[in-house]
Amino acid sequence: MMMEASFDTEESFDDPSCLTPQPPGSVSPARRQTVKEVKETKATVNCVTFPLPGEGPEQQLLKPNDWSYCDYFWADKKDPQGGACIPGIEVLIQKQLKGKTLQKEMAEFIHERIKIEEEYAKNLSKLSFSPLAAQEEGTLGEAWTQLKKSLHDEAEVHLKFSNKLHSEVEKPLLAFRGEHFKKDLKKYDHHIADLRKQLASKYAGVEKARKALADRQKDLEVKTHQLDVKAHKHEEDIKKARRKSTQAGDDLMRSLDFYNQTQCKWFEEMVTSSMELEKMEVERIEFIQTHLRQYTTLRHETDMFNQSTVEPVDQLLQSVDPGKDRELWVRENKTGEVRPVDLDI
Amino acid sequence: MMMEASFDTEESFDDPSCLTPQPPGSVSPARRQTVKEVKETKATVNCVTFPLPGEGPEQQLLKPNDWSYCDYFWADKKDPQGGACIPGIEVLIQKQLKGKTLQKEMAEFIHERIKIEEEYAKNLSKLSFSPLAAQEEGTLGEAWTQLKKSLHDEAEVHLKFSNKLHSEVEKPLLAFRGEHFKKDLKKYDHHIADLRKQLASKYAGVEKARKALADRQKDLEVKTHQLDVKAHKHEEDIKKARRKSTQAGDDLMRSLDFYNQTQCKWFEEMVTSSMELEKMEVERIEFIQTHLRQYTTLRHETDMFNQSTVEPVDQLLQSVDPGKDRELWVRENKTGEVRPVDLDI
Numbered sequence: 001m002m003m004e005a006s007f008d009t010e011e012s013f014d015d016p017s018c019l020t021p022q023p024p025g026s027v028s029p030a031r032r033q034t035v036k037e038v039k040e041t042k043a044t045v046n047c048v049t050f051p052l053p054g055e056g057p058e059q060q061l062l063k064p065n066d067w068s069y070c071d072y073f074w075a076d077k078k079d080p081q082g083g084a085c086i087p088g089i090e091v092l093i094q095k096q097l098k099g100k101t102l103q104k105e106m107a108e109f110i111h112e113r114i115k116i117e118e119e120y121a122k123n124l125s126k127l128s129f130s131p132l133a134a135q136e137e138g139t140l141g142e143a144w145t146q147l148k149k150s151l152h153d154e155a156e157v158h159l160k161f162s163n164k165l166h167s168e169v170e171k172p173l174l175a176f177r178g179e180h181f182k183k184d185l186k187k188y189d190h191h192i193a194d195l196r197k198q199l200a201s202k203y204a205g206v207e208k209a210r211k212a213l214a215d216r217q218k219d220l221e222v223k224t225h226q227l228d229v230k231a232h233k234h235e236e237d238i239k240k241a242r243r244k245s246t247q248a249g250d251d252l253m254r255s256l257d258f259y260n261q262t263q264c265k266w267f268e269e270m271v272t273s274s275m276e277l278e279k280m281e282v283e284r285i286e287f288i289q290t291h292l293r294q295y296t297t298l299r300h301e302t303d304m305f306n307q308s309t310v311e312p313v314d315q316l317l318q319s320v321d322p323g324k325d326r327e328l329w330v331r332e333n334k335t336g337e338v339r340p341v342d343l344d345i
Numbered sequence: 346m347m348m349e350a351s352f353d354t355e356e357s358f359d360d361p362s363c364l365t366p367q368p369p370g371s372v373s374p375a376r377r378q379t380v381k382e383v384k385e386t387k388a389t390v391n392c393v394t395f396p397l398p399g400e401g402p403e404q405q406l407l408k409p410n411d412w413s414y415c416d417y418f419w420a421d422k423k424d425p426q427g428g429a430c431i432p433g434i435e436v437l438i439q440k441q442l443k444g445k446t447l448q449k450e451m452a453e454f455i456h457e458r459i460k461i462e463e464e465y466a467k468n469l470s471k472l473s474f475s476p477l478a479a480q481e482e483g484t485l486g487e488a489w490t491q492l493k494k495s496l497h498d499e500a501e502v503h504l505k506f507s508n509k510l511h512s513e514v515e516k517p518l519l520a521f522r523g524e525h526f527k528k529d530l531k532k533y534d535h536h537i538a539d540l541r542k543q544l545a546s547k548y549a550g551v552e553k554a555r556k557a558l559a560d561r562q563k564d565l566e567v568k569t570h571q572l573d574v575k576a577h578k579h580e581e582d583i584k585k586a587r588r589k590s591t592q593a594g595d596d597l598m599r600s601l602d603f604y605n606q607t608q609c610k611w612f613e614e615m616v617t618s619s620m621e622l623e624k625m626e627v628e629r630i631e632f633i634q635t636h637l638r639q640y641t642t643l644r645h646e647t648d649m650f651n652q653s654t655v656e657p658v659d660q661l662l663q664s665v666d667p668g669k670d671r672e673l674w675v676r677e678n679k680t681g682e683v684r685p686v687d688l689d690i
Contacts, residue, residue, distance in 0.1 A: 042686060049688040050681075059684055067672040075681025088680040095674065098480070105478040106489065112475065113496070116468045123461040130457065133450040135443070140630050144451065147637060151458070206688065252690065260687045267685060282667040285485050289665045292492060296662065299655045303648045310644045317638050322630040326623065327412040329440065335433040336395075336420025339404055340612055341387060342605045343394040343551065345597065 046076050046085060047196070047203040049263065062271065069274035089192045089270060092277045093185050099284045100177055106288065107173035110165055110295070117162035125155035138325030143316035153309035161302040168294050176287055188273045195266040202259040209252040216245040391421055391430060392541070392548040394608065407616065414619035434537045434615060437622045438530050444629045445522055451633065452518035455510055455640070462507035470500035483670030488661035498654035506647040513639050521632055533618045540611040547604040554597040561590040 041055040051059075061071045073088025128151035136144045220241040226234060386400040396404075406416045418433030473496035481489045565586040571579065 042688065044688065048685050050683050051686050056686060061682070062684075067668070067675045069671075069675070072675050072679035072682050074684050077680045091678055091680060095678070102478045102481050106481075109472070109475060109477040109493070112472050112477075116465065116472065119468070120461065120465045123464070127454070127457050127461065130454060132454040132457075133447045136447050136451075140633060143634070143637060147640065148454070210690075256688060256690065263685055263688070278671065281671065285665065285667040285670060288485060289488070289662055292488060292658075293662050295492065296655045296659050300652065303651045306648045306651075307645065310641045310648075313637075314641050317634055317641065320630065320634045322627040323412070325630060326414075326626065330412045330414070330417050333436055333440070334417035335422045335436060337406070337417050338395050339407075339419055340393050340608055341396050341401060343387065343389065343548075343601060343608070345555075345601065 044203065047200045048074075048076075048266075050075075069278040070271045073274055074270070087192065087196065089188065089273060089277075092274055093189055096185055096277060096280055096284075097182065099281065100181060103173055103176060103284065103288060106292075107170050110170040110173065114162045114165050114170065117158045117165070121155040121158040121162070124151045124158070128152035128155065138328045139316070139320045140325060143313065143320050146316045147313045150309045150313050154306060157302055157305040157309060160305070161298055164298050165295065168298065169291050172291055173288070177284075188277070192266065192269050192273060195262065195269055199259070199262045199266055202255065202262045205255040206252070206259050209248070209255040213245070213248040213252050216241070216248040220245045389548065392545045393419075393611075395419075414623040415616045418619055419615070432537065432541065434533065434618060434622075437619055438534055441530055441622060441625055441629075442527065444626065445526060448518055448521060448629065448633060451637075452515050455515040455518065459507045459510050459515065462503045462510070466500040466503040466507070469496045469503070473497035473500065483673045484661070484665045485670060488658065488665050491661045492658045495654045495658050499651060502647055502650040502654065505650070506643055509643050510640065513643065514636050517636055518633070522629075533622070537611065537614050537618060540607065540614055544604070544607045544611055547600065547607045550600040551597070551604050554593070554600040558590070558593040558597050561586070561593040565590045 041052055042049055043052050044050075062068065063071060069092055073092060076085035076087050077091055078085055128148050130148070132148075133144055135141075220238070223238050223241045226237075386397055387394055388397050389395075407413065408416060414437055418437060421430035421432050422436055423430055473493050475493070477493075478489055480486075565583070568579075568583050568586045571582075
């Protein structure tokens, strides 16, 4: 029977013939036997029918070794506060809603980092324009000027970092799964909740039909054991009661049929939806992974570009030359190179 | 004559016998000739005597091709505002005083950089402790937690940078040439100014003696051409006048001697002091060069250490695994893996 069948495709469960309806027919004493058994091999919880532990054929997972959502959320989750139960699908949907929030918080975090980088860049750039020691001359003066300029270059690097963080990390994280997302999730929710409601009403139908059948069977019993009546009229009553009892049996069969069909529809929806939600979670994780990778790439770039801002300073410091600087300064500031001589008459 | 002698050692000028005093003696007509010539071959400016352009033997630089301070600051610097002249040594001392200021300004600049780094580190560290997306789970959660932690590591790197900037760049730049420095410079200044004063008074002495000699010579002239007097008395007068004139000649010789000795002392001080100041400037430039190199070294280190803060994040991002995360989450959140079965009678 399909619900035991295991399969490994990402495709949602595709064999709708999960119901093998019992052939309608009158309820024999043998049947009455089975009715008793039912109570021992199956249990219906919140209108969903499960085999009792150890009862019924062994169930293989639909996707073994895959921890697939479609295999682990069949029961409702008991509310710890003992309040209303939460359907399994709801648990999966909550996970996606939480994921959306976390993704937004990550974007927020990146935004904070951007602000820090902008502030840092602003301060570095401001300092690089300070006039401090601007009068230093010669090769030392050139090295010093370049050192000050390098702060502006650093500022540029950090500004570029923050801009790329914005366009390549923060914005994508915010854009991923727009405002439609929650509406889409609600669809799964409502669709499945709706099927559960139908299942409930169908189950009520079954219960009603079962009671009706029991009454009819009792009535037939009584009639068949009546003796103190005219034979011909007696025959009439028994025939009538048997007809009604058979009728009730057919009704029960039909409502069982309806119930099982609805439960099967719900089952299929559960499989498709949970596997859809599973795919969404994989996408979410991979999307975030990609964009956090982009963050580290940009950080590496920033460090590399920063290195390069210091190199011209290093070169000019290499070529600082006190002799050259003295020549430059002396040429400009000398007062006279003719040395004094003795005075004579 | 020494003042023309060139030498290349860093040692201050070491042959004090720069004066070759004229042998005292009576002023012959020939001498009177030379006295006239003096006015054409030499000029005394602010009491210092220089050869006139083209006059006197060719002067070689004391330290050729070296642009040494000791060769270019013999004359006083004319104040552009036409005010008092500034002695050459003063120009050299001003250069050192300015150097001290520039060095202080560089320390200030580094101090500003330190403050920027501290602020940056503070903000990074603060953000790293933010609770944003702290609920992310599984391998993705671990990568995210490490990414947040990496901001704290970055903060540590920048804090270390600012601490080292303080101890290895700012402090040395401030400490180099303490408060004694300006006092030491004043010493050179006063010592040389003092010698200039002495030179002035000695020059005044020369002028006075020169005038006295001229008077005496005139008087002798007059006497020798007097005829209308008794021969014997006349002889007496001439002898007396000649004696006085010779006396005046000797006085002039002596004051010339004093003047030239003083000028020589000043000359030696000028050479030693200017070469001392030259050495100080070389030290200043090399000291600053060394500490700006330390700055770039620390910057390079910072970029390197920064790289290493990202690596653990990269590693954890590598091992983000949606399947693993699903297993973890499903184990914790599954509601039930027993699938529903058909209900029957």
